[in-house]
Each structure stands twice: as structure tokens, then as C-alpha cells.
Amino acid sequence: xxxxxxxxxxxxxxxxxxxxxxxxxxxxxxxxxxxxxxxxxxxxxxxxxxxxxxxxxxxxxxxxxxxxxxxxxxxxxxxxxxxxxxxxxxxxxxxxxxxxxxxxxxxxxxxxxxxxxxxxxxxxxxxxxxxxxxxxxxxxxxxxxxxxxxxxxxxxxxxxxxxxxxxxxxxxxxxxxxxxxxxxxxxxxxxxxxxxxxxxxxxxxxxxxxxxxxxxxxxxxxxxxxxxxxxxxxxxxxxxxxxxxxxxxx
Amino acid sequence: xxxxxxxxxxxxxxxxxxxxxxxxxxxxxxxxxxxxxxxxxxxxxxxxxxxxxxxxxxxxxxxxxxxxxxxxxxxxxxxxxxxxxxxxxxxxxxxxxxxxxxxxxxxxxxxxxxxxxxxxxxxxxxxxxxxxxxxxxxxxxxxxxxxxxxxxxxxxxxxxxxxxxxxxxxxxxxxxxxxxxxxxxxxxxxxxxxxxxxxxxxxxxxxxxxxxxxxxxxxxxxxxxxxxxxxxxxxxxxxxxxxxxxxxxxxxxxxxxxxxxxxxx
Numbered sequence: 014x015x016x017x018x019x020x021x022x023x024x025x026x027x028x029x030x031x032x033x034x035x036x037x038x039x040x041x042x043x044x045x046x047x048x049x050x051x052x053x054x055x056x057x058x059x060x061x062x063x064x065x066x067x068x069x070x071x072x073x074x075x076x077x078x079x080x081x082x083x084x085x086x087x088x089x090x091x092x093x094x095x096x097x098x099x100x101x102x103x104x105x106x107x108x109x110x111x112x113x114x115x116x117x118x119x120x121x122x123x124x125x126x127x128x129x130x131x132x133x134x135x136x137x138x139x140x141x142x143x144x145x146x147x148x149x150x151x152x153x154x155x156x157x158x159x160x161x162x163x164x165x166x167x168x169x170x171x172x173x174x175x176x177x178x179x180x181x182x183x184x185x186x187x188x189x190x191x192x193x194x195x196x197x198x199x200x201x202x203x204x205x206x207x208x209x210x211x212x213x214x215x216x217x218x219x220x221x222x223x224x225x226x227x228x229x230x231x232x233x234x235x236x237x238x239x240x241x242x243x244x245x246x247x248x249x250x251x252x253x254x255x256x257x258x259x260x261x262x263x
Numbered sequence: 264x265x266x267x268x269x270x271x272x273x274x275x276x277x278x279x280x281x282x283x284x285x286x287x288x289x290x291x292x293x294x295x296x297x298x299x300x301x302x303x304x305x306x307x308x309x310x311x312x313x314x315x316x317x318x319x320x321x322x323x324x325x326x327x328x329x330x331x332x333x334x335x336x337x338x339x340x341x342x343x344x345x346x347x348x349x350x351x352x353x354x355x356x357x358x359x360x361x362x363x364x365x366x367x368x369x370x371x372x373x374x375x376x377x378x379x380x381x382x383x384x385x386x387x388x389x390x391x392x393x394x395x396x397x398x399x400x401x402x403x404x405x406x407x408x409x410x411x412x413x414x415x416x417x418x419x420x421x422x423x424x425x426x427x428x429x430x431x432x433x434x435x436x437x438x439x440x441x442x443x444x445x446x447x448x449x450x451x452x453x454x455x456x457x458x459x460x461x462x463x464x465x466x467x468x469x470x471x472x473x474x475x476x477x478x479x480x481x482x483x484x485x486x487x488x489x490x491x492x493x494x495x496x497x498x499x500x501x502x503x504x505x506x507x508x509x510x511x512x513x514x515x516x517x518x519x520x521x522x523x524x525x526x527x528x
Contacts, residue, residue: 074417076413076416076417094419095419097417097418097419098418098419100417102414102417102418104411104413104414113285113410114281114285114460114461114464114465114466114467114469114470115406115410115466115467116465116466116467119406119410119466119467119468120410120411123406123407123410123411123414123415124414124418125403126403126404126406126407126415126418126420127418127419127420128418128419128420129403129404130401130403130404130405130407130408130420130421130424130425131400131401131403131404132400132402132403133399133402133403134403156465156466157465158465174414178418
């Protein structure tokens with residue numbers, strides 16, 4: 014269990030990037046972008062391929078250093094590894110070969126390795142793993158090899174890995190790319206329940222998809238700039254009429 | 264003594280190989296082994312300890328290869344080739360200069376397990392126990408990095424240090440295996456038992472343990488067979504391990520075929 018030393022930043026944001034500029038050799042990707050995620054948010058970051066969504070998330074998580082601007086997590090610089098302790102991260106899903114010699118429970122167990130690399134996994138780690146797999150409905154697949162699961166199931170395993178240390182902020186980078194519709198809906202229900210239990214969520218996606226009804230905020234990145242999109246507009250576009258999310262605002 | 268040395272190397276090498284294979288760096292042992300060869304050539308020329316020289320060069324090679332991987336992962340393949348061929352060429356030139364193209368050099372390239380001394384055995388045992396101990400002591404971090412490096416970075420694990428440590432352990436393994444299977448074949452003992460284990464068990468931990476047991480078993484069986492048929496021990500050890508891999512792969516294919524048959528019918 015990570016040490017819970019970090020509260021929200023002094024401005025109340027759990028994640029904040031301010032005036033971030035970032036360039037690759039091929040050109041500038043982020044042009045003075047600012048973004049905040051508040052406690053309880055279920056926010057989606059939209060944008061077309063190559064718009065810089067994943068880059069923005071990596072800057073926000075301290076994995077990339079911007080040319081200028083700042084990124085903080087729970088009030089600490091995102092470059093400080095301690096700032097990331099309350100963060101669960103689900104990376105873009107890569108096809109996992111059935112030859113990867115790791116079981117579902119082992120993949121989830123690695124989510125318990127924080128900060129120090131020393132030691133082996135103990136009883137508390139295994140109990141937390143079982144609990145995380147139950148939360149995503151995959152406890153019955155614990156001893157299967159990860160590569161033998163469907164794309165949707167693998168994605169839920171990676172969410173369980175992000176949840177196994179009880180994060181307060183869950184960051185997901187295009188988690189449903191290539192996942193079938195039924196799995197996307199199941200996945201959306203899992204995220205809704207997590208958000209309802211108090212986990213703040215930032216998800217990167219091409220479109221709002223199945224999580225649309227559960228969102229509290231939508232932002233879009235386009236040509237290096239970030240725009241907030243009203244929930245009413247999103248709901249109108251996806252043909253939904255839903256009640257305001259309990260934790261929603263704006 | 265040769266059997267004990269073979270078992271120690273057979274157990275230690277795959278424990279590193281399990282992580283190396285998972286990171287798709289199966290040829291790293293070969294690359295570092297070739298750097299160690301250059302060290303041995305210098306040692307024979309200067310009349311100093313070949314093991315110490317091999318370890319020194321292997322560690323320097325491991326640090327260099329790791330630095331290259333970090334600076335430009337896309338260029339890592341070319342970097343490995345640079346170390347691989349540059350070192351073997353340097354070793355050949357130095358060996359010629361030192362007049363050491365002889366049986367002693369061949370013994371280092373292909374191992375001389377039957378002539379191992381008590382002192383060498385103790386060194387091998389100490390290094391093998393150290394390697395296995397470090398793997399056990401940092402298992403939590405090593406397995407997290409092996410399965411998903413990016414997620415491990417987010418969780419604040421010292422991924423750079425763990426990768427560098429793995430390279431150093433690979434270099435130590437080359438040194439440990441030099442007298443048993445030789446610099447040119449030690450990489451096979453790091454990788455092939457892992458292939459056997461992956462074919463028969465499901466989990467990462469079981470792969471690690473099974474690979475070490477298979478490695479030790481193949482080393483002992485290879486030495487016994489070489490004694491029985493009077494063949495070169497190092498080559499025989501690796502041939503036995505290749506045979507074990509082929510059998511395990513046949514088992515995997517048969518099991519998959521049976522599972523498909525059950526699913527279809």
C-alpha cells in the first residue's frame with residue numbers, strides 16, 4: 014500500500030499542467046496547454062491521432078519533461094516519483110503475446126511494486142490482487158496466462174493492476190482501442206463504479222464511446238491547444254439524455 | 264567438482280535469462296560474451312587472470328550496451344552489433360599479438376569444465392549464489408519492469424537502475440560460465456532453459472524456478488554424457504539443453520493440439 018502523503022494541490026487539483034510547451038523533432042505538439050483534474054472528476058481527453066493526447070498525459074505524469082510550463086500531481090512536481098504513488102496508470106494496450114510467461118494474477122501483482130524494487134510479494138499483496146481482480150470481475154481467470162485472454166479481458170487486467178494499490182487518480186491512455194463493443198460497455202460500467210467510489214479518472218480517447226453517460230468533463234486537444242466541451246453538447250452528439258453525475262460540476 | 268560447477272552455472276544463468284528473454288534481449292549475453300573475449304585475449308597477452316579480465320571487460324561492455332540502449336533504443340540493435348563484432352575483432356588481433364591462439368584460448372571460448380580447480384569452483388559458487396541472491400532480493404522490481412517497463416516508471420520504480428543491474432548480472436554470468444561452457448556458449452545456457460520452462464509452465468515465477476532447475480539438470484546430464492561418450496563437455500551440455508527444448512516444444516504443440524481438439528469436439 015503506497016503511503017498516502019499527498020492531498021490535492023493547494024488549488025484543489027489532483028492533476029494540473031500549466032502552460033506546457035512540448036516539441037518532438039517533427040514539430041511542436043503542445044503549445045501552452047493548461048489542464049486541471051479535480052477530485053471526483055471523470056474526465057475524458059479527446060483528440061485525433063497525433064494530436065498529442067498521450068504526450069500531454071505523459072507530461073502530466075512526469076514521464077516527459079516539457080520545454081516550458083509545469084506539471085503537478087497532488088500538489089507535488091510530477092517529476093517526483095512520490096507524486097505518482099496515488100496514481101494508477103493504464104497504458105495504451107499493446108497486443109500481449111500468449112507466450113508472455115505471466116499469469117493474470119502476476120501481472121496485477123506487479124501493480125503492488127511501488128518505489129522500492131526490493132523483496133518478494135507477500136500475503137497482503139496477494140490478497141489485494143484477488144480483491145482487485147474481483148472488482149473487475151476476473152477473479153476466475155487469475156491463474157490463466159495473460160496472453161490467453163481476449164483484448165477486453167486484458168484491458169480489465171491492466172485496470173486491476175492500476176487498482177491494486179488503491180489509487181486516488183486513475184489515468185487511462187486509450188484503454189478501449191481495438192476492444193469489442195460488449196467489452197467496452199462492461200469496461201464503462203467498471204469505470205462508472207470506480208468513479209462513484211471516489212476514484213478520480215482521466216481517460217484519453219478518440220471518442221467518448223460507452224463512457225459518455227458517466228462523464229463529468231470532456232476536453233479536446235486540437236493543434237496543440239486544449240478546449241473544454243460542454244457535457245450538454247457531448248450528450249447531444251451521442252444522443253443521450255442522462256441525469257447529472259452525482260460528482261459532476263460545471 | 265565439474266558437476267557442481269556445471270550445476271551452479273546451469274542454475275544461475277537462466278535466472279538472469281528469464282528477465283533478459285522477457286525484455287527481448289536474448290542476444291545480449293552473446294554481445295557481452297564477445298566483449299569478454301577481448302578481455303581474455305588481453306589477459307593472455309599480459310599474463311594476468313583471464314577470469315578477472317573477462318569480468319572487467321564484460322562489465323564495461325554491459326555498461327556500454329546499457330548506455331547505448333538508454334540513449335537511443337532504436338539504435339540498440341546496431342549498438343549490440345558494434346560491440347559484438349568490434350570486440351571479437353579486437354580479441355583476435357590481441358590474441359595474435361600475444362601469440363595466444365592456442366588450447367588455452369580455445370578452453371576459454373568453449374569451456375574446460377573437467378579441469379576446473381578448487382579455487383575456481385569456489386569463485387563460481389560465490390558468484391552463482393550472489394546472482395541468485397540478487398535476483399531473489401530484487402524480484403519485486405525486476406518482474407515489474409520485465410512485464411511492463413512504462414507502468415513501472417509511473418509507479419516510481421528505479422527502472423534505469425534495475426536495467427543497469429540486470430546488465431551487470433549478465434556480465435557476471437558470463438564470467439561465471441566462462442570455465443564451464445565457455446564465452447561463446449554461456450548465452451545458450453541463459454536463454455535455452457527459459458525456452459524449455461516457458462513451454463511447460465504458466466507463471467513467471469514458475470518459469471524462473473523451472474528454467475534454473477532445467478539449466479542445472481542439463482549441465483549435469485551434459486557433463487555425464489560427455490564423460491560417457493568422450494565428447495566436448497560444453498558442446499554436449501548445450502546439445503542436451505537444445506534437445507530438452509525440442510522435447511518441451513513438442514509437448515507444448517501436442518497440448519495445444521489436444522486443447523483445440525477438445526474445443527472443436
